[in-house]
Amino acid sequence: MKVMVVGGGGREHAIIKKLKENKEITKIFALPGNGGIAMDAECVNIGAKDIAAQVEFAVENKIDYAVVAPDDPLVLGAVDALTDAGIPCFGPNKAAAIIEGSKVFSKNLMKKYNIPTAQYEVFNNPDDAIKYLETAPIPTVIKADGLALGKGVIIAETREDAKNAVKSMMQDKIFGDSGSNVVIEEFLTGPEVSVLAFTDGKTVKPMISSMDHKRALDGDKGLNTGGMGTIAPNPYYTKEIADICMETIFNPTIKAMNNENRSFKGCLYFGLMLTLNGPKVIEYNCRFGDPETQVVLPLLESDLLTIMMATTNGTLAETEVKFSNGAAACVVMASSGYPQKYESGFELKIDSSVADKVYVAGAKLENNQLKTAGGRVLGVTDTAENLETALSKAYENVKKVSFENAFYRKDIGAKALKA
Numbered sequence: 001m002k003v004m005v006v007g008g009g010g011r012e013h014a015i016i017k018k019l020k021e022n023k024e025i026t027k028i029f030a031l032p033g034n035g036g037i038a039m040d041a042e043c044v045n046i047g048a049k050d051i052a053a054q055v056e057f058a059v060e061n062k063i064d065y066a067v068v069a070p071d072d073p074l075v076l077g078a079v080d081a082l083t084d085a086g087i088p089c090f091g092p093n094k095a096a097a098i099i100e101g102s103k104v105f106s107k108n109l110m111k112k113y114n115i116p117t118a119q120y121e122v123f124n125n126p127d128d129a130i131k132y133l134e135t136a137p138i139p140t141v142i143k144a145d146g147l148a149l150g151k152g153v154i155i156a157e158t159r160e161d162a163k164n165a166v167k168s169m170m171q172d173k174i175f176g177d178s179g180s181n182v183v184i185e186e187f188l189t190g191p192e193v194s195v196l197a198f199t200d201g202k203t204v205k206p207m208i209s210s211m212d213h214k215r216a217l218d219g220d221k222g223l224n225t226g227g228m229g230t231i232a233p234n235p236y237y238t239k240e241i242a243d244i245c246m247e248t249i250f251n252p253t254i255k256a257m258n259n260e261n262r263s264f265k266g267c268l269y270f271g272l273m274l275t276l277n278g279p280k281v282i283e284y285n286c287r288f289g290d291p292e293t294q295v296v297l298p299l300l301e302s303d304l305l306t307i308m309m310a311t312t313n314g315t316l317a318e319t320e321v322k323f324s325n326g327a328a329a330c331v332v333m334a335s336s337g338y339p340q341k342y343e344s345g346f347e348l349k350i351d352s353s354v355a356d357k358v359y360v361a362g363a364k365l366e367n368n369q370l371k372t373a374g375g376r377v378l379g380v381t382d383t384a385e386n387l388e389t390a391l392s393k394a395y396e397n398v399k400k401v402s403f404e405n406a407f408y409r410k411d412i413g414a415k416a417l418k419a
Helices: 010-019 051-060 071-076 078-084 094-101 103-112 126-133 159-171 239-259 293-299 304-313 352-357 387-398 414-418
Strands: 002-007 027-032 065-068 120-123 140-144 153-156 182-186 192-199 204-206 215-217 221-224 229-232 266-275 278-285 327-335 358-360 363-366 369-372 376-384
Touching (some): 002 010, 002 051, 010 027, 010 293, 010 376, 103 182, 159 182, 192 304, 204 239, 239 278
Antiparallel strands (some): 120 182, 215 221
């Protein structure tokens, strides 16, 4: 069986490593993949947004199943195009992917169907937004409507910061057209939880919960990033809270999307805040989270391809989705200066003893030599019976990976251990 995975980051590397466990898969292609992924799949130089070329490649190479992993191609309709060409796919179609593609859509959906979320206002005119901020409660959260590489959310501690955020998004267009509309919402407090869930549009099967570490520096200081590390499971996410989320958030979201003729199939990511008034949705993503995938999939005991195909075929209810009772930890190694300016092109050395625990995000192959080629270079993961041991093992593994200008947080999982 030939499988094609669209994307080229650490998330895709984690997906590919998990798919490789299925003995029926004879070949995995990554479009475009990266230097690290090349050790586990055949990389093809077709970009994640080049949907026409993806379809042509899939048809010519008689691909049996395609996994569209990143947000951009999903929102642009890659699944629709591949499906129309006769290639079965994992991932939502364009109509359903709007749940991440537009913050305005997702906030309005939650309001309409009484799904708990922060109070909010939507603006398409910067002057109106700035006027609203004169009296809005502070701190507040400013979100660009469209996709912004996971960086389109600014938490403003002062009115001045809030107004500057609006100006940078709506007038300076730092996120391009994604900032033409903005959502200004209430600032929620409480532990954050990421829950990825498999769904076939009828049944929802949540994966093990996780905790992301967004800030660049120890102690949750520094700038927001795409994620500096993750742990699973999240200790704040108890069985009781999971039951509440299933009843008030997960099932209602799937039903709401069906009611809007936007049936969602694939992986739906729920970014949650556990507030004093119960769990609330901070954001939806229409795909696996990155780097959450790097701790969730290593704990999956069931076959990933079987589950993915069940979401496509509508047979998830009768498909086993089983996770181990252990814990996983992932430490992201980044280029110094990330998430702002950084240098790359440095030799990347990964000891063979930890190669299977490393998920490469930003690296390229030059003359058979792996070199850094991104801000987040890779994630180093390990699993164990408990979180403390998983973290200890992951940090030991970090010592076996090296590149010039590397930096990483030393406190991944510290908050979870306290909890």
